[in-house]
Amino acid sequence: MTNRSCLSSKGGESPTKSMRRSPKQQRGKQRVEKILDAAAEVFAEVGYDAATTHAIATRANTAVGSLYQFFPDKAAIFRALEIRHVERVRAMWAKLDKPSIIQLPLRQMIQQLVAAVAKLFEQPTSRVVFVQFFTAPEIFQTIDESLTQEAIAFMASLLKQRHPTLSDERASLLAEVCVHCSNTLILIALRSSETHSQQLIQQIEDLLVSYLSPHVGDEVLQSEVMKVMICPHCQSERLSKNGHRHGKQRYLCKDCGKQFPAWKGALP
Structure with missing residues (x-):
C-alpha cells in the first residue's frame, strides 16, 4: 500500500507562474490548451524523460516556436499539467460535497464518489500526472504528498457529515484507509487493460462499501436516528x-x- 495521493499540492500556485507569458486572447488560450492536451498524451506514451518539446509541438499541430512563446521547456509544461490536475480535483470535490450526495444510502453515495474519480481519470492530464507521481516523483514542482492529507481531510469531512457522532480521530482513520486503498487500485487500473481497469474500479466501490458499512452504513445510521x-x-x-x-x-x-x-x- 502506498502513502502517496493523487490529490495533493504545494500551495495552489497559478498556472501562469510556469509559463513564459500568459495568453490574453481566446486564440492564445486555446493554443495553450492544445499544447497541454498534446503534452499529456506524449508524456503518457513515452514518459517524461523521453518526451521532447518538438514532439509535443508536433502533436499539438503547432510550431515549436509557438510553444516556446508560452513555455520555456518541458518542465514548465509538466508543471502546468500538475496545476491543471489539482484544479480539476478540487472542482470534483466541490461537486461531491453536497448533502444530496452525502445523505444517500451508502452504496449510492460511494457510487457517486467512484464515478466522479473514474470520470476524472478519463482525462489524459490526470492519468499521466497520477502515474508519473508514482514512477517519477522527482519531476514534480507543484504536487507533493501534502495533498494526501487534504484528500483524507475531505473524505473525513464527508464521513462526519454523514455520521456526526463519529469522533474526528475515527473519521480521519477511516478516510486514510479509503484514500490509500483507492489510490493503490487506481494506479493498477490506469496501467491495466480497459476491461481489467473497469473491474478494478468496481472493486474499489465494493471495497469501500464493505469497509465503511459498520461505521457509516445505512443500518448504523438508522439505529442512531431512531434513538x-x-x-x-x-x-x-x-x-x-x-x-x-x-x-x-x-x-x-x-x-x-x-x-x-x-x-x-x-x-x-
Missing part, C-alpha cells in the same frame, strides 16, 4: 424507514400511519 426520532404527529417512537424523497430518508409511524422526513422527527 432520537419521534413521530411529529403523535410523538410515537415506533417508527420504520419508508424510502427516500429528494435525497432525504422518510419514516412511517407504526401507530398513526403518517409519513415524515427525518428532520421533522428529530428531538430538540
